[in-house]
Amino acid sequence: ALRSAQPEAWREGHRRLYEHLRGKAKKLPETIEEMGPLYAAVVHGCRAGRSQEALDEVFWKRVYRRNEKFNSHKLGAFGAEVAVLSVFFDPPWERLTPGLTEPAQSYVLAVAGFALRALGRLPEAAGLIRVAVEKSIARRDWNNAARQAGTLSELFLTRGELGEALTFAQQSVELADKSGDAEERMVNRTTL
Secondary structure, eight states: OHHHHOHHHHHHHHHHHHHHHHHHSOSSOOSHHHHHHHHHHHHHHHHTTOHHHIIIIIIIIIISTGGGOIIIIISOOHHHHHHHHGGGBSSTTTOBOTTOOHHHHHHHHHHHHHHHHHTTOHHHHHHHHHHHHHHHHHTTOHHHHHHHHHHHHHHHHHTTOHHHHHHHHHHHHHHHHHHTOHHHHHHHHHHO
């Protein structure tokens, strides 16, 4: 009711909660329980209209810990990750909320797809990762596009959809070749 009757007050309330929670949380939490305030901060930041900031400053730096992927790889908190990332969509897994840069959109799609895949929600994961591949290709981000296409190949292989798995494996090799990254080329050839 407050959201529609007084949208500015609604956003301001979420902004205050966002500021409070991100300041209250441990700088780099080590447990799921300690992550709680940061998860909540991301949600309130998005509802306050600060999606890009919540993604960059809270989720990516403190929850995901950049390339460490702490939340998923160290804590195995895929359920919490899916819950937090759902706030970047309206409705969940259909449309990204406004306010994210193109690279951030690809990132959110790919990370959410990976987490959904880990939870066995394969159709939803495939849809998100497919869009992430398209967005990465459009930006000529060959490394991420190759990685995402390889992930799609593995996902379809898991589902027993061998034709789709082969198509994305071949695409991942083509994209890895465009990237020029030796490791990405090797990984995607192995997937194929």
